[in-house]
Each structure stands twice: as structure tokens, then as C-alpha cells.
Amino acid sequence: MAVESDWQRALLRELGTDAPSRPALEVNVQASEHEPAAPSPSPVQRPTPVPQGPRKAHEVGVTGPAPQSVPIVDPRLLLALGTGQHGDSLTQRAGAGLRHLAASSGQEVAEQTRLAREVQQPVTTGRVIAVTSIRGGVGKSTVSALLGRTFNHYRHDPVLTLEADAALGTLPTRMGAEAVRWSCSDLARILTPAMQLTDVTGYLVPVADGGWLLPASQGRVGAPLDTRTYRTVTLALRRYFGVTVVDCESLPGEVARTAMDTAHVRVVVAPMTAEGVHASRQVLEWLAQLPNAALESTVVVLNTTSSDASLDPKVAAGHLRLPGVPVVLLPYDRHLAQGGPIRADRLSRATRDAAVQLAAESIRRAVSVR
Numbered sequence: 001m002a003v004e005s006d007w008q009r010a011l012l013r014e015l016g017t018d019a020p021s022r023p024a025l026e027v028n029v030q031a032s033e034h035e036p037a038a039p040s041p042s043p044v045q046r047p048t049p050v051p052q053g054p055r056k057a058h059e060v061g062v063t064g065p066a067p068q069s070v071p072i073v074d075p076r077l078l079l080a081l082g083t084g085q086h087g088d089s090l091t092q093r094a095g096a097g098l099r100h101l102a103a104s105s106g107q108e109v110a111e112q113t114r115l116a117r118e119v120q121q122p123v124t125t126g127r128v129i130a131v132t133s134i135r136g137g138v139g140k141s142t143v144s145a146l147l148g149r150t151f152n153h154y155r156h157d158p159v160l161t162l163e164a165d166a167a168l169g170t171l172p173t174r175m176g177a178e179a180v181r182w183s184c185s186d187l188a189r190i191l192t193p194a195m196q197l198t199d200v201t202g203y204l205v206p207v208a209d210g211g212w213l214l215p216a217s218q219g220r221v222g223a224p225l226d227t228r229t230y231r232t233v234t235l236a237l238r239r240y241f242g243v244t245v246v247d248c249e250s251l252p253g254e255v256a257r258t259a260m261d262t263a264h265v266r267v268v269v270a271p272m273t274a275e276g277v278h279a280s281r282q283v284l285e286w287l288a289q290l291p292n293a294a295l296e297s298t299v300v301v302l303n304t305t306s307s308d309a310s311l312d313p314k315v316a317a318g319h320l321r322l323p324g325v326p327v328v329l330l331p332y333d334r335h336l337a338q339g340g341p342i343r344a345d346r347l348s349r350a351t352r353d354a355a356v357q358l359a360a361e362s363i364r365r366a367v368s369v370r
């Protein structure tokens with residue numbers, strides 16, 4: 001743990017052109033150093049979700065009024081979404097049912113069990129997995145939500161999905177949240193080392209299938225998230241959560257670069273287009289220059305957001321597969337294309353498999369990184 005916190009401290013110093021004011025940084029670095037003896041529980045057991053409440057702001061001495069709960073999407077728009085299509089067509093689902101009865105399904109089940117076990121691997125200290133891309137609209141929030149929900153489903157420790165993109169992103173909607181209240185900047189002011197996990201979760205949005213969500217904003221155009229807030233919040237929150245999945249803004253935004261630098265694992269989402277793959281390759285080459293073996297702890301998701309994508313996935317994946325970097329193919333999924341909350345039972349089989357494979361590749365790197 002001492003090595004861990006030294007690493008974090010060195011990294012913060014390295015990044016610190018706009019170093020945070022001493023008290024804020026000190027509080028959280030100390031929190032990390034004293035982790036074993038800290039009053040808060042280590043990230044091993046899920047607590048029962050507690051509804052978000054304003055009273056704790058008063059208890060911990062936050063000045064100013066507590067923010068109001070704000071609906072994420074006008075309910076009329078959600079109704080207008082209709083039921084939408086399943087990720088797999090009816091024929092595909094029938095085919096999958098038949099394959100399930102065939103002899104080869106034994107091998108498939110064994111592979112799924114192996115990946116699921118891998119996703120469940122314990123972690124000694126909270127791990128941060130940051131998701132970014134070279135531009136917006138390529139599926140960062142969708143991938144973050146899939147990853148967060150997969151960890152929630154398989155892991156027994158608390159999982160946080162954190163939005164670090166103030167550009168009115170889609171993460172809260174994708175995670176099934178109906179309203180948001182407290183944001184990253186609120187938590188940066190509120191968190192103290194004395195807080196218990198149950199105090200902290202009072203400020204987070206409980207996710208339907210387990211785990212918590214922290215949005216970047218209240219869904220209004222406002223001040224962008226700054227690197228100081230990002231560092232304060234992630235460093236403080238990783239004491240409480242086994243895994244934190246961060247939905248970052250696009251590169252080369254400052255917060256995205258900080259997140260890529262400080263995360264234990266980086267997930268680069270590349271769109272299935274020639275220019276998208278080309279640009280994402282530049283991101284990988286940039287990561288290769290970073291200290292802390294950034295490329296060794298990177299996973300690429302090659303995401304097909306259009307049903308008309310014509311780029312050969314093998315060629316695209318080959319272009320992105322730098323030594324030691326796995327490329328997970330996320331297929332076009334009609335349920336994902338529809339927008340709105342992601343429902344596991346509406347996803348195509350291939351999407352669910354890709355999500356588990358991505359979670360397994362990420363956690364494998366998260367546990368092996370120093």
C-alpha cells in the first residue's frame with residue numbers, strides 16, 4: 001500500500017502544473033496511505049443502497065444549499081422511445097437456443113464460466129478503469145455502462161461508475177438512473193477521510209442491478225469538470241470501491257489525459273471507421289510514451305455504432321493490436337443503438353459476451369498492475 005500511495009503521490013506531482021491546494025490533496029493521500037486502518041470499510045462487501053439524502057451535507061459541514069434532484073430525461077421522451085428492438089433478431093435468438101442444446105455448448109459454457117471467474121477476482125485496493133476515445137459519439141458512455149453493469153453483476157465488492165465528462169453525456173441514462181442530484185464537484189467538497197461507505201453512498205445514485213453512479217453534473221450546461229476535482233474525487237473514492245469505472249471526456253481533453261495517466265487500466269474505444277481506427281492508433285502510440293507501463297494496462301474496444309459499417313473488423317483489429325494490447329470487438333447492437341437505459345435482457349448475445357470479455361481483460365490488468 002505504501003508503494004501504491006507513493007506511486008499516486010509521484011504521479012500527482014508529475015501531473016501537477018495546477019497542483020491542488022495542499023489540504024485537499026493531503027486529505028486524500030493520507031486516506032490512501034492509512035487504508036488498512038481507516039475507519040471506512042475496505043472494498044470487500046457491498047452495503048445496502050441508501051437513498052440519497054441532503055442531511056449528510058449538513059453533518060459534514062458543506063456550505064450552501066443542498067442540490068435538488070433533477071430528472072435526467074423528460075419522461076415524455078423516454079415514453080416515446082417505445083419498447084425498441086432486441087439486440088438479436090428473432091431468428092438469431094432461435095438459433096442461439098438450438099446451439100445451446102448442441103454438444104459444442106459445453107465448451108462455450110466452460111469459457112463463460114472461466115471469464116466470469118476472472119471478472120470476480122479480488123482486488124487488494126480500489127482499482128480505477130478509465131474509458132476514453134479520440135472523439136465523442138463513439139460509444140464511451142455505452143462501453144462504461146456495459147463495463148460498470150458487468151462488474152456489478154459478477155463482483156461482490158462495491159462498484160462505482162463515475163462520469164468524468166461534463167458535456168451532458170449519456171452515462172446516467174444508460175445506467176438506468178431517473179434523476180441525479182449530487183455531482184463530482186459536490187463530492188470533491190464533501191468527502192472526508194472519516195466518512196463511512198454508507199455516508200458516501202448517500203450521495204450516489206443506486207444502480208438498479210447493484211452498484212452506484214456518480215454523475216459529472218446535474219445535466220445542465222455548466223462549468224466543465226477540472227483536473228483537480230477529478231483527482232480529489234477518484235483518489236478519495238477508491239478507498240470505498242473495489243472497482244471504479246470512469247466515463248471520461250474525449251482526448252485530448254485535460255481531464256481525459258489525467259484520467260489516462262492515473263488509472264490502473266485504460267480502455268480506448270475506437271469506432272469501426274478507417275479514420276477512427278487510424279486516430280485511435282495514435283492514442284495507443286501516445287500511451288506507449290507514458291510512464292507506468294500505460295500500454296501494458298490498456299484494452300481497446302473496437303465498437304460498431306453503425307449497421308452500415310463496412311471496414312473489415314480483422315484489418316481494423318490488426319491495426320490496433322499493439323504488443324500486449326487486446327482488442328475486444330463490440331458488435332452493432334440494435335438495443336444499444338436505440339439509446340436510453342441499457343437492459344441486460346435486451347442485449348444481443350454477442351454484446352453480452354463482449355462485455356464479459358472486456359471486464360475480464362480489464363480486471364486481469366487491474367490486479368497485475370503495480
Ligand SMILES: Nc1ncnc2c1ncn2[C@@H]1O[C@H](COP(=O)(O)OP(=O)(O)O)[C@@H](O)[C@H]1O
Nearest residue numbers: 136137138139140141142305331332333336337
Ligand atoms: N455497439 C453499439 N451498437 C449500436 N449502437 C451503439 C453501440 N455503441 C454505441 N452506440 C450508439 O452510439 C451513440 C454514441 O454512444 P455514446 O456511448 O453516447 O458515445 P460517447 O460517450 O463516446 O459520446 C449512441 O447513440 C449509442 O446508442
Ligand SMILES: [Mg+2]
Nearest residue numbers: 140141169170
Ligand atoms: Mg459520453
